[in-house]
Amino acid sequence: MRHALRIVWMAAEVQARELAVSGFMLFAAVFQPFFIGVTAMFMLRHRPDFDPVYVIVGTALTGLWSTLLFSGSGVINHERWMGTLELLAASPTSLFLIFSGKLIGTLVFSLLSLVLSYAIGALLFGYDVTIADPLGFVVSMLFALVSLWALGMLFAPLGILWRTVGRFLTGIEYPVYALAGFLFPILLLPVWSIPISYALSPYWAAEALHGASRGELDLAGLARTWLFLAITGAVAIVAAYRLFGVVLVRARRAGTLALS
Amino acid sequence: MSAIELRDVRRVFHTTTGTLRRKAKEVVALDGLSLEVAEGELFGLLGPNGAGKTTTIKILTTLLIPTSGTASVVGLDVVRDAAEVRRRIGFVFGGERGLYYRLSGRDNLRYFAELYAVPPREIGPRVEELVELVGLKDRVDERVEGYSRGMKQRLHLARTLLHRPRVIFLDEPTIGLDPIGARELRRIVSELHQGGATIILTTHYLFEADQLCQRIGVIDKGRLVALGTPSDLKANVSDLSVVELEVFGVDATSLDRLRGLDFVDSVVVEQRELRQLLRVQTRIADRAVAPLIAALGAADVGRVTVREATLEDAYVRLVGRLE
Numbered sequence: 001m002r003h004a005l006r007i008v009w010m011a012a013e014v015q016a017r018e019l020a021v022s023g024f025m026l027f028a029a030v031f032q033p034f035f036i037g038v039t040a041m042f043m044l045r046h047r048p049d050f051d052p053v054y055v056i057v058g059t060a061l062t063g064l065w066s067t068l069l070f071s072g073s074g075v076i077n078h079e080r081w082m083g084t085l086e087l088l089a090a091s092p093t094s095l096f097l098i099f100s101g102k103l104i105g106t107l108v109f110s111l112l113s114l115v116l117s118y119a120i121g122a123l124l125f126g127y128d129v130t131i132a133d134p135l136g137f138v139v140s141m142l143f144a145l146v147s148l149w150a151l152g153m154l155f156a157p158l159g160i161l162w163r164t165v166g167r168f169l170t171g172i173e174y175p176v177y178a179l180a181g182f183l184f185p186i187l188l189l190p191v192w193s194i195p196i197s198y199a200l201s202p203y204w205a206a207e208a209l210h211g212a213s214r215g216e217l218d219l220a221g222l223a224r225t226w227l228f229l230a231i232t233g234a235v236a237i238v239a240a241y242r243l244f245g246v247v248l249v250r251a252r253r254a255g256t257l258a259l260s
Numbered sequence: 261m262s263a264i265e266l267r268d269v270r271r272v273f274h275t276t277t278g279t280l281r282r283k284a285k286e287v288v289a290l291d292g293l294s295l296e297v298a299e300g301e302l303f304g305l306l307g308p309n310g311a312g313k314t315t316t317i318k319i320l321t322t323l324l325i326p327t328s329g330t331a332s333v334v335g336l337d338v339v340r341d342a343a344e345v346r347r348r349i350g351f352v353f354g355g356e357r358g359l360y361y362r363l364s365g366r367d368n369l370r371y372f373a374e375l376y377a378v379p380p381r382e383i384g385p386r387v388e389e390l391v392e393l394v395g396l397k398d399r400v401d402e403r404v405e406g407y408s409r410g411m412k413q414r415l416h417l418a419r420t421l422l423h424r425p426r427v428i429f430l431d432e433p434t435i436g437l438d439p440i441g442a443r444e445l446r447r448i449v450s451e452l453h454q455g456g457a458t459i460i461l462t463t464h465y466l467f468e469a470d471q472l473c474q475r476i477g478v479i480d481k482g483r484l485v486a487l488g489t490p491s492d493l494k495a496n497v498s499d500l501s502v503v504e505l506e507v508f509g510v511d512a513t514s515l516d517r518l519r520g521l522d523f524v525d526s527v528v529v530e531q532r533e534l535r536q537l538l539r540v541q542t543r544i545a546d547r548a549v550a551p552l553i554a555a556l557g558a559a560d561v562g563r564v565t566v567r568e569a570t571l572e573d574a575y576v577r578l579v580g581r582l583e
Contacts, residue, residue, distance in 0.1 A: 007375065014367075017362060018360065018362055021362055082360070083353075084359070086323055086353070089322075090321050090349075092346045098375070252323060252325045255273055255315075
């Protein structure tokens, strides 16, 4: 167990350090949320029902989601491009464990968007960004991170097993912003799209974090969102575990662990 | 027990060509390869590009599954017991990739030491020991992106040795290295072998195989075409001499004429800027020079030398061509 934790820690550290110098991932975690946050503030701040905390949390979620989506769907291919995938696959450590650590590193890195979002609200626009239920918010954040991590773990083998799915994944960045209700409630969307939102862990993450930050959800309401985050996360991680096994066997059969 | 055993291994790759009208294509990389390497042996695997050397190494390092046949390393099947095989092997693939460039050499080694379950307390001393061995002590804390090709290759070697593997696979480890870097790497390989490791080396440099390997297997088109000590292989060409002719502007007709001479065993052409170097294997040595020059017709002939056949000549005779 201790060895597994050390692997996860090392893989997370390596990943976070790699991402910190990746222009694309900095765009996803910092620059894009900055533009989204600032634009949303300017667009919405004159509305009578404007809530800066809603925009801040929503902006942070866009950064978390984009970073996780791009890193998750590209993490295996990135290792392949660097020529390290074969080394990882030929080590005695399971790929699932290694990539678990890598995506934890991604999550830690993506928290930059949370810090940035608060800085935009508090420092750039001077709003009071008090969280109504800090404890509920922290617990919600933990559930959200674990559930999103599980989703990222599912994206990693999907993009490798089916290239079309991989391409599709990169296209769901903005639709999920809307379907998950990051920046506006899903009630504004067509009725038929609501069940899709309910099936997405980013929706439950947004529901929990918005609810806790604005104090709109009591403990029972929050517990409901945590339950759905746990369920969507568990489904994703079980599927990811199975797919990682398939990926390795298929790649060894097809000879696709290396570029050449 | 053999360190390595391949029994009738066949590996077929399926690819497609074309965009609109896609055609399935089958490439046979290994075609019934059987081979045994003894424990503690330094074994060379030679062959032209596409012969199946790297495929063989990748099967033995559990990165590829054979289409048919069996392969084992230290008695463990590479498909069934892949996880156990991985604990006992190390490998270096030629080239600069396979490292985390934004990390230091030390961080790369620490990371792979964790992946290979080196006990935490041993990681520090082991990394120190290995960077000393491969001569990276002064640069190990710098980012890998600033390393030369030779340094990266030495770092790869250190990474391979972290968990003290019983069998080491070196796939063209000196490719692209300058002569001093390559010599240094050969020295380290030789030391590792003296330390008791079983080493499988693939290389395009025949003198390297001659210098390092106890036995050599030559594969071509996925089949083993020769196996023996370097002396055994050289004995195959002991009846041959090699006439090397430096020529300017030799044409295909002259080369065909040369190849048609009854005392000529093989002709290899090496392009050297504006000149060509013709290596003609023949049984009649000195007496061949005049008829060879005559057969070249109008081509300008420069320096001509006659020498004994080497391992490279034995290799050329075996595979019938030089890359």
